[in-house]
Every structure is written in C-alpha cells, then in structure tokens.
Amino acid sequence: MKRKTPVLLRLNKAHSPVTVLGHGQRIGLWLQGCSLHCKGCVSQDTWDTKGGMLAPVEEVLAWCRARIDALDGITLSGGEPFEQPKALEALLSGFRAWRKSGLVFDVLCYSGYPLKTLRQRHAALLNKLDALIPEPYVEHLPQGGIWRGSANQTLVPLSPLGIERYGDKEEAVAEKNMQVAIEDGRVWMIGIPARGDMAALETLCAARGLTLGEVSWR
Numbered sequence: 684m685k686r687k688t689p690v691l692l693r694l695n696k697a698h699s700p701v702t703v704l705g706h707g708q709r710i711g712l713w714l715q716g717c718s719l720h721c722k723g724c725v726s727q728d729t730w731d732t733k734g735g736m737l738a739p740v741e742e743v744l745a746w747c748r749a750r751i752d753a754l755d756g757i758t759l760s761g762g763e764p765f766e767q768p769k770a771l772e773a774l775l776s777g778f779r780a781w782r783k784s785g786l787v788f789d790v791l792c793y794s795g796y797p798l799k800t801l802r803q804r805h806a807a808l809l810n811k812l813d814a815l816i817p818e819p820y821v822e823h824l825p826q827g828g829i830w831r832g833s834a835n836q837t838l839v840p841l842s843p844l845g846i847e848r849y850g851d852k853e854e855a856v857a858e859k860n861m862q863v864a865i866e867d868g869r870v871w872m873i874g875i876p877a878r879g880d881m882a883a884l885e886t887l888c889a890a891r892g893l894t895l896g897e898v899s900w901r
Contacts, residue, residue: 689739692770695729695762696871697743699750703862703874704830705791705814706848707755710747711873714771717763719795723822725832725876728899729762740770744777751781756789756813756848765794765805775811789813789844795820798839813845814838829859832875872899 693715701711713726715735728734747757757778764771778790791814794801798817801809809815816831816838824833831838840846861880862873872881881900888895 689741690770690773691737692740692743692767692774693732693735694738694743695735696866697746698864698866698871698873700754701758701862701873703860704758704760705756706789709754709791710750710757711760712743712747712757712774713760714762714764714767716766717761717795718766719763719819721795721820721822724820725872725881725900726761727901728897732766735762740773740777743774747778748781751786751788754788756791758791758793760793763795764792765796765801765808768805768808771808772811775808779811787844789842789848791816791845791849794818798837809841813842814840814849826859826878827875830875 695713695715697710697712699710700708702708704711713729715729716732717730718732720730724730751757759771759774775790778788782788790812792812794815794817796804796817797819798815801815801817816836818833818836820832821835822833824835826832827834827836828838838849840849859875859877861876864871864873872884881898885895885898
C-alpha cells in the first residue's frame with residue numbers, strides 16, 4: 684500500500700497562549716514566507732521563503748490539539764498564510780474536524796492580500812475561517828484598531844462565531860498591547876505595536892547600555 688505523502692508547512696514560530704491577536708487566549712502560528720514585503724513590516728524575519736522550518740501539518744495539528752481545549756481560538760499570521768494554500772487548507776480542515784466534535788474556538792487569519800483577491804482565489808479557504816484581517820500594511824496611513832496595523836486593513840467576520848466575537852468588539856479597547864515571550868534564548872515581541880514603539884524600545888535599551896542584536900522589523 685502506497686504511503687500518503689505528508690503535507691508540509693513552512694513555519695516561523697508557534698506560541699501559546701497569545702493574548703494580543705484576537706479574542707481571548709489563543710494559539711499563534713506564524714507561517715514563513717511572504718512575497719509582499721510591505722514597507723515598515725515588523726515581521727521581516729518571516730519573509731524568506733526558505734527560512735523557518737518545514738513541519739508536517741499533522742505535527743502542527745498535534746501541537747495545537749494538545750493546547751486548544753483551554754483556549755479561545757487560533758490566530759494565523761506570518762509571513763503570508765495564503766502563499767501556502769495547500770498547507771493552509773490541510774491545517775484549516777484539521778481545525779474544522781475538531782469543532783465537529785464539539786470544541787468551540789475561532790480561527791482568525793491575517794493576510795496582506797486584498798479581500799477582493801482572496802475571495803477570487805481562495806474562497807474555499809475563507810469558508811473555513813471565522814474572521815480575516817486582509818489588505819497590505821501601508822506605513823503612511825493612520826493606524827488601525829488594536830489588531831490591525833494600518834487603517835486600510837479591515838476586520839472581516841466570516842461566520843456566526845466570527846460575528847459574535849469580532850463584529851464590534853475591537854474598537855471597544857483603545858490601546859494596543861504587546862506580549863513578550865522568551866524562547867530558545869530569544870525575546871519575542873508579539874502583537875501589533877503602536878507607531879514608533881519599536882524605535883522607542885531600541886532607544887530605551889541603548890540608554891541602559893543594552894544593544895539589540897538581530898531584530899525582525901528591519
């Protein structure tokens with residue numbers, strides 16, 4: 684019997700719990716690889732299509748399944764998730780199967796592609812999401828809400844659960860928040876920073892004699 688070839692996902696990092704990228708406490712998955720290269724992107728470490736690590740989707744699903752019972756949702760970011768459509772479809776199908784067994788959690792996905800483009804090219808994938816934040820980051824525009832980088836980006840509910848959790852909740856919180864995680868000897872800043880936050884962080888560190896090495900925002 685021929686063995687099924689595993690679907691591989693190129694992953695930058697995974698973290699749980701994430702508290703600043705969607706409703707409640709969540710799993711965060713950052714997919715590796717992005718061809719859009721938005722000016723001012725704070726996640727430039729996710730651009731390289733050969734960076735990160737290749738992992739079978741089944742292993743990523745197993746990691747998520749061990750944590751999702753105690754959480755409210757899963758956030759997919761990057762990188763650009765829709766540049767790995769086969770792996771994204773396998774991932775979302777796995778999440779959907781769990782919900783059929785009675786688990787309640789939402790799936791929120793970020794994309795730098797316009798909503799119109801995603802509806803034309805990836806309608807089947809959108810049908811497996813609860814909410815979407817599309818459109819490229821535009822550095823010269825005003826900032827968006829707490830989960831969005833620039834004002835052109837929208838928060839689009841795509842399911843009844845998405846409407847319940849994201850229909851009008853984001854704007855109720857005025858200030859952006861960042862989350863800090865220390866993993867494998869590195870400090871990760873998770874979330875959508877306010878304009879100028881990362882430069883201010885570097886200035887504060889320098890004033891205390893600390894020099895930041897490799898950073899993701901340049």
